[in-house]
Amino acid sequence: MRPPERWPLHPAPAATESLSSWLRRTAASYGMYSYQLLEHGLGHRELSDAELDLNPPLHLLDELAKRTGLDHHRVHAMTMSGWVPWLFDSLAPAPDSYDTYVHQLSVLLPPARRQIYTPRKWLPWLPESGVLRACRECLESGPTILLFWQLPLMASCPAHRRRLETYEGHPADYISWATPAHDQREPPESLIALDRRTWQAITTGSVDLPRRSVHAGVWFRLLRTLLDELSTPQGRYGRQLEDVRRVWDHCGHPFRAGLHSWQPFESLRWTRQQQLLEAAAALMAMIEDGTLTALGTSAHLLRPEPSRPISDGTPPGSLTGTPGGQKQPTLDELWNQATTTLDACIAAAKTDPVVAKHLFDFARYGCRSEESVLCLRDTFAELQIPLDFLSQTEGDEPFA
Structure with missing residues (x-):
């Protein structure tokens, strides 16, 4: 079967341009409307702008990629379906x-x-x-x-x-x-x-x-x-x-x-x-x-990093209020310490497999099902923490 001919005119899509907008500009290069380009240039039925931009047929996207020389993923990204699962979990509504x-x-x-x-x-x-x-x-x-x-x-x-x-x-x-x-x-x-x-x-x-x-x-x-x-x-x-x-x-x-x-x-x-x-x-x-x-x-995530306290020259141990001369930290200070430590662990885990494994093992301690472990892996992926170390622990007991 003869491959489809490349279109001689096809303007480059702008960053985050919609598919309907790009098709309209492409059709204008030939003095046509986009529905005419779809019908006669691609042998496809007319689609509304909303249908083109939401979830058009995959074979249409493949055809557009072939006719213009664009990467398929670049064409797909001009539609809402191309933003699953970043922006949408799915384009099919679910009860939960x-x-x-x-x-x-x-x-x-x-x-x-x-x-x-x-x-x-x-x-x-x-x-x-x-x-x-x-x-x-x-x-x-x-x-x-x-x-x-x-x-x-x-x-x-x-x-x-x-x-x-x-x-x-x-x-x-x-x-x-x-x-x-x-x-x-x-x-x-x-x-x-x-x-x-x-x-x-x-x-x-x-x-x-x-x-x-x-x-x-x-x-x-x-x-x-x-x-x-x-x-x-x-x-x-x-x-x-x-x-x-x-x-x-x-x-x-x-x-x-x-x-x-x-x-x-x-x-x-x-x-x-x-x-x-x-x-x-x-x-x-x-x-x-x-x-x-x-x-x-x-x-x-929205709070700024806590600033380091500036010493006023008071010798350590001279504060009052708790045994040993140390001031009891407030709940906010304790929370800031915990989140700062966690942020540091996450940053280190992105480059150090040993830290990543220790962090994963610590977080896995509370997992009680295979589904919860899979969710934990997804979380590590979202945080851009490599999971290479898992290949060494596949035989381990998955749940604590």
């Missing part, structure tokens, strides 16, 4: 998907205070309404639509420090912005900082946090956890209620973005999604500068 994605981490609230929801047919980040969002300055430089503009992951463009705006139409054909340019409000610095981290996750696969770098998959789930915590019914906040109210007052938005009853973030209107993203950005900034104490098990 919300609990798995949103409730494994906690930042603001301790796990016992979290309200466990199980919305049906839920997928993270995929909005129920097809709102078109973009950066005005980005589109003025060229008709390229980024895949992640379709998701409520960011509310601003870190490159141009502008809010993402809603519009109608198709760039290069026509476009109508919902808000006049002179009505654009500048995004707060905390939102720019949040969106820079999300953009770093998208473009590099990891995010630099105060304590250490985390995998992009951890960041997406950490952010989604914060959005869930900020929309939790106020009766679950306990003594943190005033702190949460302070976050919303700082943003100038209604408490819980005006929600009277709980709804998943993905089902909200873009206006409320923006408000929640701004609140999450403000909350992260407050945790980092120490003006708000978060009680979740993952909150330490």
